[in-house]
Amino acid sequence: MDASEKPRTLPHIVVVGAGFGGLTFCRKFPEDAARITVIDRQNHHLFQPLLYQVATAGLSAVDIAQPIRAILRRKKNLEVMMAEVTGFDLAARKVIHDRGETSYDYLVLAMGGRTSYFGHDDWERFAPGLKSLDDALEIRRRVLMSFECAETESDPQKRRELMTLIVVGGGPTGVELAGTFAELARTVLVRDFDRIDPSKARVLLIEGAPRVLAHFPPDLSASAQRQLERLGVEVRVGKHVKAIRHHEVEMPDGEIIRGIVIWAAGVSASPLTQQLGVETDRAGRIKVLPDLSLPGHPEVFVLGDLVTLTDPKGQVVPGVSPAAMQMGEHAVKLLAEEIRGRTSTTNAAAGRAPFVYWDKGSMATIGRSKAVAEIGRLHFSGYPAWMAWLFVHLIFLVGFRSKFSVFVQWVYSYLTYKRGARIITGATGTPPAGSA
Amino acid sequence: MDASEKPRTLPHIVVVGAGFGGLTFCRKFPEDAARITVIDRQNHHLFQPLLYQVATAGLSAVDIAQPIRAILRRKKNLEVMMAEVTGFDLAARKVIHDRGETSYDYLVLAMGGRTSYFGHDDWERFAPGLKSLDDALEIRRRVLMSFECAETESDPQKRRELMTLIVVGGGPTGVELAGTFAELARTVLVRDFDRIDPSKARVLLIEGAPRVLAHFPPDLSASAQRQLERLGVEVRVGKHVKAIRHHEVEMPDGEIIRGIVIWAAGVSASPLTQQLGVETDRAGRIKVLPDLSLPGHPEVFVLGDLVTLTDPKGQVVPGVSPAAMQMGEHAVKLLAEEIRGRTSTTNAAAGRAPFVYWDKGSMATIGRSKAVAEIGRLHFSGYPAWMAWLFVHLIFLVGFRSKFSVFVQWVYSYLTYKRGARIITGATGTPPAGSA
Numbered sequence: 001m002d003a004s005e006k007p008r009t010l011p012h013i014v015v016v017g018a019g020f021g022g023l024t025f026c027r028k029f030p031e032d033a034a035r036i037t038v039i040d041r042q043n044h045h046l047f048q049p050l051l052y053q054v055a056t057a058g059l060s061a062v063d064i065a066q067p068i069r070a071i072l073r074r075k076k077n078l079e080v081m082m083a084e085v086t087g088f089d090l091a092a093r094k095v096i097h098d099r100g101e102t103s104y105d106y107l108v109l110a111m112g113g114r115t116s117y118f119g120h121d122d123w124e125r126f127a128p129g130l131k132s133l134d135d136a137l138e139i140r141r142r143v144l145m146s147f148e149c150a151e152t153e154s155d156p157q158k159r160r161e162l163m164t165l166i167v168v169g170g171g172p173t174g175v176e177l178a179g180t181f182a183e184l185a186r187t188v189l190v191r192d193f194d195r196i197d198p199s200k201a202r203v204l205l206i207e208g209a210p211r212v213l214a215h216f217p218p219d220l221s222a223s224a225q226r227q228l229e230r231l232g233v234e235v236r237v238g239k240h241v242k243a244i245r246h247h248e249v250e251m252p253d254g255e256i257i258r259g260i261v262i263w264a265a266g267v268s269a270s271p272l273t274q275q276l277g278v279e280t281d282r283a284g285r286i287k288v289l290p291d292l293s294l295p296g297h298p299e300v301f302v303l304g305d306l307v308t309l310t311d312p313k314g315q316v317v318p319g320v321s322p323a324a325m326q327m328g329e330h331a332v333k334l335l336a337e338e339i340r341g342r343t344s345t346t347n348a349a350a351g352r353a354p355f356v357y358w359d360k361g362s363m364a365t366i367g368r369s370k371a372v373a374e375i376g377r378l379h380f381s382g383y384p385a386w387m388a389w390l391f392v393h394l395i396f397l398v399g400f401r402s403k404f405s406v407f408v409q410w411v412y413s414y415l416t417y418k419r420g421a422r423i424i425t426g427a428t429g430t431p432p433a434g435s436a
Numbered sequence: 437m438d439a440s441e442k443p444r445t446l447p448h449i450v451v452v453g454a455g456f457g458g459l460t461f462c463r464k465f466p467e468d469a470a471r472i473t474v475i476d477r478q479n480h481h482l483f484q485p486l487l488y489q490v491a492t493a494g495l496s497a498v499d500i501a502q503p504i505r506a507i508l509r510r511k512k513n514l515e516v517m518m519a520e521v522t523g524f525d526l527a528a529r530k531v532i533h534d535r536g537e538t539s540y541d542y543l544v545l546a547m548g549g550r551t552s553y554f555g556h557d558d559w560e561r562f563a564p565g566l567k568s569l570d571d572a573l574e575i576r577r578r579v580l581m582s583f584e585c586a587e588t589e590s591d592p593q594k595r596r597e598l599m600t601l602i603v604v605g606g607g608p609t610g611v612e613l614a615g616t617f618a619e620l621a622r623t624v625l626v627r628d629f630d631r632i633d634p635s636k637a638r639v640l641l642i643e644g645a646p647r648v649l650a651h652f653p654p655d656l657s658a659s660a661q662r663q664l665e666r667l668g669v670e671v672r673v674g675k676h677v678k679a680i681r682h683h684e685v686e687m688p689d690g691e692i693i694r695g696i697v698i699w700a701a702g703v704s705a706s707p708l709t710q711q712l713g714v715e716t717d718r719a720g721r722i723k724v725l726p727d728l729s730l731p732g733h734p735e736v737f738v739l740g741d742l743v744t745l746t747d748p749k750g751q752v753v754p755g756v757s758p759a760a761m762q763m764g765e766h767a768v769k770l771l772a773e774e775i776r777g778r779t780s781t782t783n784a785a786a787g788r789a790p791f792v793y794w795d796k797g798s799m800a801t802i803g804r805s806k807a808v809a810e811i812g813r814l815h816f817s818g819y820p821a822w823m824a825w826l827f828v829h830l831i832f833l834v835g836f837r838s839k840f841s842v843f844v845q846w847v848y849s850y851l852t853y854k855r856g857a858r859i860i861t862g863a864t865g866t867p868p869a870g871s872a
Contacts, residue, residue: 043584043860060498067858069628079630082584099588133859148479148518152535192505194515422503423569424479 010035010077011339014095014104016085017270018045018068020321021303022110024328031076033339037102039095041084043067046133049321049393052173054136055262056180057144057188057422061133085111087275090297106299106335109272110328113305113319116268116283123244127263130173139262143181144424146260147189150196163201164259166249168241170207171214172364174264175224178205179366182231187368188422203233204257206249208240208265213364213372215318220372223381227370267319269306281308290354291334292327298352301335303327309355317357330355363389446471446513447775450531450540452521453706454481454504456757457739458546460764467512469775473538475531477520479503482569485757485829488609490572491698492616493580493624493858497569521547523711526733542735544767545708549741549755552704552719559680563697566609575698579617580860582696583625586632599637600695602685604677606643607650608800610700611660614641615802618667623804624858639669640693642685644676644701649800649808651754656808659817663806703755705742717744726790727770728763734788737771739763745791753793766791799825 011034015022018040026038047064054061069080083097088107095102115129128138143165150162163185167178182203189198205212205228211221212228212235225235236251243250248258269284278295279287285308286294292307294300304324309317317323334352361375363385371385380388447470451458454476462474483500490497505516519533524543531538551565564574579601586598599621603614618639625634641648641664647657648664648671661671672687679686684694705720714731715723721744722730728743730736740760745753753759770788797811799821807821816824 043580043858060496062496062859065859067628070858073627081588082581083588099585144479145518149535152517152519191509192503422479422506423498423501 011105012037012103013106013108013335014039014102015108015110016040016095016272017110017112017304018042018071018080019048019110019112019304019324021112021324021328022108023068023071024325025108025110025303025331026072026075026078028329028332030336031078033336034077034106036075036078037081037104038068038072038078039081039083039085039097039102040068041082042132043069043082044133045071048131051130051133051136052176052180054133055130055139055143055177056184057140058180058184060423061137065133085272087272090276090294090300093299104299106301107297108301108303108331109294109306110303110324111270111272111306112324113267113269114271115263116266117263118266120244123263126244126246127168127261129263130177131267141424142260144422147193147196147198147201148424151193152195159196160202161247161258163196163198164204164257165201166204166206166257166259166261168206168244168249168261168263169265170205170209170212170235170237171264174205174207175212175228175364175366177262177264178203178233179228179231179370182228182233183367186232192422202259203231204259205233205235206239206241206251207235207237210238212237216362216364216372216374217379220374220379220381224364224366224372227366227372227382231367231370267305273306283308291352292331292355293352301331303331311357312354313356315357315359317355318362320362322360323357326358327355363392365389447541448473448539449542449544449771450475450538451544451546452476452531452708453546453548453740454478454507454516455484455546455548455740455760457548457760457764458544459504459507460761461544461546461739461767462508462511462514464765464768466772467514469772470513470542472511472514473517473540474504474508474514475517475519475521475533475538476504477518478568479505479518480569481507484567487566487569487572488612488616490569491566491575491579491613492620493576494616494620496859497573501569521708523708526712526730526736529735540735542737542771543733544737544739545730545742546739546760546764547706547708547742548760549703549705550707551699552702553699554702556680559699562680562682563604563699565699566613567703575613577860578696580858583629583632583634583637584860587629588631595632596638597683597694598696599632599634600640600693601637602640602642602693602695602697604642604680604685604697604699605701606641606645606648606671606673607700610641610643611648611664611800611802613698613700614639614669614671615664615667615806618664618669619803622668628858638695639667640695641669641671642675642677642687643671643673646674648673652798652800652808652810653815656810656815656817660800660802660808663802663808663818667803667806703741709742719744727788728767728791729788737767739767747793748790749792751793751795753791754798756798758796759793762794763791799828801825 013034013036015025015038018038023045026036044065044067050064053059072078083099085095085097087096093104115131117123128135146162150159153159153162165181167174185198185201213221213224228235239252241249242252244261248256249261250256273280273284273286286302286306288302288307288309289295292301294302304327305319311317363371363373365371369383369386371389373380373385373388449470449472451461451474454474459481462472480501480503486500489495508514519535521531521533523532529540551567553559564571582598586595589595589598601617603610621634621637649657649660664671675688677685678688680697684692685697686692709716709720709722722738722742724738724743724745725731728737730738740763741755747753799807799809801807805819805822807825809816809821809824
């Protein structure tokens with residue numbers, strides 16, 4: 001048989017990570033141009049922007065998670081593998097994982113970020129972060145258990161501590177958590193308990209920068225702080241916590257605040273970026289070339305929270321899901337063209353189009369009817385911003401099975417102030433303080 | 437001040453356990469007749485009859501659980517306490533728990549059952565039972581993870597073992613699990629995977645008695661077995677497993693079957709029954725007096741799965757939720773009458789009305805459109821039985837917040853054969869065999 005008659009084998013693309021970047025790549029890549037294997041250590045894609053709602057018992061885990069296999073079921077030439085990637089052999093073009101290794105022609109790295117404690121890894125067990133479903137369920141468990149313990153605690157000082165929640169970090173996640181917890185205590189839990197008064201729960205938000213939501217314009221930061229304070233949240237800005245211990249935080253002036261501690265102060269790129277032999281920033285993010293490729297490896301693309309990049313327009317690309325999705329689309333466009341046009345990739349990186357971020361605006365929600373939003377030059381606060389936030393997130397959930405369920409839960413929650421997801425599961429983890 | 441002028445303090449009833457028995461008691465007891473404290477170690481009531489649907493990824497945890505505080509929010513003179521009861525002081529009328537102790541005038545015991553391994557407690561870690569939400573999530577995790585591992589397993593023998601599910605125990609729970617797993621593999625998972633063929637998954641149901649559903653009439657047992665076999669389940673009756681080890685079961689003839697093992701063979705009463713100094717049966721259930729009171733303690737009532745009793749009609753009261761609920765109502769009636777009529781409880785037990793069980797029928801579901809039902813002298817199988825089962829469970833869910841959500845999930849699942857709850861959470865527990 002003549003070798004030239006053999007059907008041309010499709011190149012093999014390995015995508016590591018099925019977050020917004022990786023998943024967008026998989027969904028948009030033309031099915032007939034390559035075989036794709038997507039590897040993730042979880043079996044589900046997570047709708048990260050609503051993770052705080054699982055932590056605050058507003059939504060249940062399945063509302064914001066969807067099996068990767070189900071999302072990509074209809075894609076031809078695509079395989080899903082649940083495995084933990086442990087390393088790369090860039091020279092031999094192989095991904096190494098706990099189920100073996102997988103060879104590639106092209107590699108797309110989209111492992112995303114993880115909670116970072118800025119070198120204080122010992123703080124992790126005292127102050128969980130919020131990156132996975134398990135994190136969210138753990139935070140929910142700690143908060144609800146702590147209120148349960150307060151209900152039977154006779155010492156007023158201890159009871160007060162069990163009803164104190166300290167959120168470290170005033171970025172969007174910290175603001176969302178603090179606002180929603182304050183609201184949960186004052187409107188929902190307040191009707192659940194007999195002896196304690198959850199409306200007296202103390203919620204603190206501690207931020208090292210001079211203002212919350214430091215990446216937003218100053219007027220919106222100020223508005224966010226006012227809206228938080230109206231919910232009863234104590235906002236302390238310009239304070240870096242000095243230490244975190246079991247059930248307590250030490251402030252720079254030595255003040256000790258006791259309560260449940262949640263960490264929302266730092267995110268860094270997956271530690272796998274350290275194995276690639278390229279330059280990274282302090283948060284482990286890769287300094288990619290303008291086309292999103294790995295320096296020296298035009299066959300490797302890097303997406304989303306793994307990337308630090310200033311685009312040709314001078315915009316610093318933020319670590320948000322729209323940016324990750326746009327990067328996924330950019331990589332699809334470049335790679336599909338090259339594979340079809342048989343462009344040599346050996347020195348292709350130089351001639352490729354650079355990635356340009358399209359900033360659709362930013363928003364952060366603070367509670368029911370409370371939010372801030374920046375869309376172009378327009379700044380919104382309060383109810384209009386919240387409506388915009390609600391609208392954008394419902395649109396984003398398109399294609400996501402749980403859209404209807406999320407909508408039902410929200411409407412239900414909005415109308416009744418009940419929280420359907422207030423269930424404690426899992427007996428593992430640190431017991432609430434004061435229970436000893 | 438004259439003592440006779442003091443407002444009469446209400447007697448204090450402590451209810452231990454917020455399952456069907458305890459919760460019915462709390463809901464039905466007249467608010468003005470006593471103060472009630474209900475103690476449970478979980479913060480939620482569980483709709484046990486649908487727990488197998490959480491294990492088989494058909495429903496999510498919140499669909500079948502509801503916070504106890506939310507259910508009983510509107511009851512006056514009632515407090516909910518989340519605590520683990522560790523013992524009783526019947527002479528001093530005190531309940532001892534991990535948050536302290538609570539005195540009572542009347543005590544209602546409704547702690548329910550737990551998985552029993554018939555003295556083989558070492559089997560527990562190899563073969564989880566199905567009594568709590570955490571159990572259900574653990575079983576789901578094991579099964580889904582095992583299929584994920586099969587997908588990347590190259591050894592055909594190991595792959596086959598990773599796709600083998602062994603359910604030990606052919607009562608209603610075992611039949612429901614085996615039938616639903618077979619259906620899940622053949623209709624849902626079959627479309628998720630690329631390399632393995634989940635329709636070739638092997639599901640075994642092993643029962644020690646000569647037939648499955650031994651408490652049902654023989655014709656329905658035979659029908660259930662036929663319906664299971666039609667789904668591809670291998671049913672082995674009259675076989676007591678000899679041993680259970682990591683990822684394998686040893687049959688009486690020495691045959692070794694390797695696969696994921698799930699235990700549905702035994703339930704016993706809460707071990708707290710052993711502390712009461714009264715006679716119990718082999719499964720730890722209390723031989724109560726005909727009025728449901730504890731022998732020698734007319735101020736203590738025992739409900740639900742804690743009880744072994746033959747009623748005046750000669751019916752052995754079964755360990756099912758309708759029986760527990762009827763017992764709760766019976767205790768309400770007797771206690772409310774006594775408290776209002778100031779009947780002395782010292783020797784009241786003798787004069788009290790005995791509990792009579794009203795058998796509304798029994799049903800077990802096997803899969804989509806497959807079930808058996810016995811209502812009086814009528815025996816149903818297949819589709820009519822399944823419709824009856826569906827109808828009864830929807831009616832039962834009345835008052836339960838999740839009714840609408842369960843209904844939506846079911847309809848969705850029925851129409852599309854998708855499973856929205858196919859999410860793996862929690863990294864704890866035994867790793868699936870073959871992954872090492």
